[in-house]
Amino acid sequence: MTMRPANLLPSLRPFLRRSATRRRALITPIASRNYATQAPGNPIYQIFNRGTKWQQKDRAAENVERSRKVDYLKDEVAMRLAERLLDINRHFNHVLDLGANSCNIARALTLPSPFPEMNAPALSTRLSQLTAVDSSHALLHRDEDLPFNREINLTRRVLDEETTLPFEDESFDAVLSSLSMHWINDLPSQLAQINRVLKQDAPFIAAMFGGDTLYELRTSLQLADQERRGGVSTHVSPLADVRDMGGLLQKAGFKMLTVDVDDIIVDYPDTFALMQDLQQMGESNAVLSREKGPIQRDVLLANEGIYRELHGNEDGSLPATFRLIYMIGWKEGPNQSDPLPRGSGEINIKDILGGGDIRYYV
Amino acid sequence: MPGRTKPIEKFAQAVAKCTVESSAYGKCIVADYHSVHKDKCLTEFMRLKDCYVVSRNS
Numbered sequence: 001m002t003m004r005p006a007n008l009l010p011s012l013r014p015f016l017r018r019s020a021t022r023r024r025a026l027i028t029p030i031a032s033r034n035y036a037t038q039a040p041g042n043p044i045y046q047i048f049n050r051g052t053k054w055q056q057k058d059r060a061a062e063n064v065e066r067s068r069k070v071d072y073l074k075d076e077v078a079m080r081l082a083e084r085l086l087d088i089n090r091h092f093n094h095v096l097d098l099g100a101n102s103c104n105i106a107r108a109l110t111l112p113s114p115f116p117e118m119n120a121p122a123l124s125t126r127l128s129q130l131t132a133v134d135s136s137h138a139l140l141h142r143d144e145d146l147p148f149n150r151e152i153n154l155t156r157r158v159l160d161e162e163t164t165l166p167f168e169d170e171s172f173d174a175v176l177s178s179l180s181m182h183w184i185n186d187l188p189s190q191l192a193q194i195n196r197v198l199k200q201d202a203p204f205i206a207a208m209f210g211g212d213t214l215y216e217l218r219t220s221l222q223l224a225d226q227e228r229r230g231g232v233s234t235h236v237s238p239l240a241d242v243r244d245m246g247g248l249l250q251k252a253g254f255k256m257l258t259v260d261v262d263d264i265i266v267d268y269p270d271t272f273a274l275m276q277d278l279q280q281m282g283e284s285n286a287v288l289s290r291e292k293g294p295i296q297r298d299v300l301l302a303n304e305g306i307y308r309e310l311h312g313n314e315d316g317s318l319p320a321t322f323r324l325i326y327m328i329g330w331k332e333g334p335n336q337s338d339p340l341p342r343g344s345g346e347i348n349i350k351d352i353l354g355g356g357d358i359r360y361y362v
Numbered sequence: 363m364p365g366r367t368k369p370i371e372k373f374a375q376a377v378a379k380c381t382v383e384s385s386a387y388g389k390c391i392v393a394d395y396h397s398v399h400k401d402k403c404l405t406e407f408m409r410l411k412d413c414y415v416v417s418r419n420s
Contacts, residue, residue: 223391223398228407230400272374297373301414302387302407304377309388310395 046185047238048286050135050162053183057136057282061102064142070280071102076264077324078104078178079111081207082123084328085174086113088203092173093128096197099161099180100132101282102142103154110151124152134180135160139282162190167197174198177206182239183286191252201333204254210261210325211241216311217274217320221295223310224302233291242325254329255336262324267317271304274320372418380413 061067082105097105109127113120124130130152134140137158143149144156159166162184175194184190194204218236225232240248245259268274278284295303312318330336367375377384387410390403 223395226398227391227400227402270374270378272370272377276368276370298407298411300373301377301384301410302391305384305386305388305410306391307388309385309392 046288048183048185049288050160050183050185050286053282053286054135054160056279056284056286057101057134058138060280060282061136061139061142063280066280067102067139067142067282070277071104073264073266073281073322074101074104074179075108077207078108080262080324081105081176081178081205081326082108082111084205084326085109085123085126085176088174091126091128094172095127095130096167096172096175097130097132098165098175098177098194099183100134100140100156101178101180102139103132103156105176105178106130106132106152106154107143107146107148110148122151127152129153129155131155131157133157133159133161135162136282162186165193165197169196170199172197172199173202175202175204175206177204177208179207179209181206181208182210182237187240187248188251191248191254195253195329195331198331200331201336202331204329204331205327207324207326208240209322210239210245211323212321213239213323214320216307216318217271220271220303220307220310221299223306224299228296228298228302234287234289235285235295237285237287240325245325245327249327249329252329253332255332255338256328256330258326258328260326262326264322264324265319266322267313267319269317271300271307271318274318376414376418379417380410383410383413386410 097103100106106124109124109130110122112122132140132154134156135158140156140158161180175198177194181187181190191204198204214236221235222232225235242259242261246257249257249259268277307318383406387403387406390406391398
């Protein structure tokens with residue numbers, strides 16, 4: 001009788017409303033707006049297990065005889081890389097070999113010049129000191145006693161090249177790297193570090209596996225996996241593409257970039273020889289998400305037949321493609337030539353080339 | 363290590379004696395490799411495996 005709900009409600013409503021607005025004004029900015037935030041720095045993607053890689057390299061190098069036998073690829077690439085040093089006409093005081101494997105670059109530098117008619121001395125005479133860095137002690141020190149060590153001032157240093165490089169800023173006249181950067185997780189940071197330790201106007205010259213390396217093995221293992229087990233597993237590591245490398249180098253601050261590609265095709269008697277050689281090189285799969293343990297026998301058996309049918313040569317051998325990405329980047333320095341600004345050209349290239357109308361072919 | 367054949371080498375030697383079966387299996391897969399599914403070439407594979415088992419034990 002005393003309660004009159006019909007009157008009570010309207011009187012309550014403004015009160016409620018006011019309080020709600022006030023509360024919203026006070027609290028909203030803090031409570032109801034959550035933005036996703038990112039931790040400072042670039043996210044680091046872990047693709048490869050560096051520990052596994054180290055173990056593979058160390059184990060491979062323990063069998064010295066076998067390990068030397070499969071150095072054909074690394075020696076060849078180191079030689080091609082060293083040839084690129086020939087083009088740079090200067091003396092290098094201190095050079096860093098990052099990811100040296102078994103010091104293949106040092107060996108290549110001591111070889112006699114590839115142009116005997118020029119009567120040039122070996123490249124090693126143009127270097128005062130070479131520091132070779134690798135994570136595997138066994139592999140790095142494998143060839144310590146060979147004669148080439150006496151022809152070059154070589155210092156070996158065991159450290160995981162993916163961690164922060166313990167060298168001072170601007171301390172090297174050149175940084176070389178042959179066939180090891182394809183196992184680096186954080187390539188942008190690695191390149192930035194290389195740029196840091198280089199002196200001004202000093203080159204970084206590297207070769208790494210890229211893109212379509214071992215595409216034959218990749219495809220045939222995929223088919224074998226699919227048919228035998230009904231799914232695909234990672235057996236061959238993902239690799240950087242040629243197109244990415246230019247961008248990465250540029251991002252790391254390198255100037256005057258050159259990136260080019262070279263295929264080396266090696267013929268093997270069968271897939272087992274190929275896989276054994278890869279293992280002996282210490283280049284087995286080290287992807288984090290890989291299946292642990294050896295590949296199933298059934299899959300290997302299937303793979304042999306598919307590889308031969310799909311890619312085999314007429315003479316019965318099996319080709320394996322190794323695609324190499326070579327790159328040269330220079331650290332910025334004074335007196336370095338820069339490309340001219342866009343649109344600053346004053347000569348019409350049509351006049352030089354002899355004119356003629358431009359025809360469009362559809 | 364001299365005098366000792368690695369298991370993978372033994373495996374390779376045994377497989378090398380089954381080229382006919384291996385190539386028949388390969389042909390079956392490659393004939394249409396866009397639509398490979400589990401046990402697509404089961405008969406060919408079992409023939410290959412039988413041959414491998416025989417040559418391994420011989």
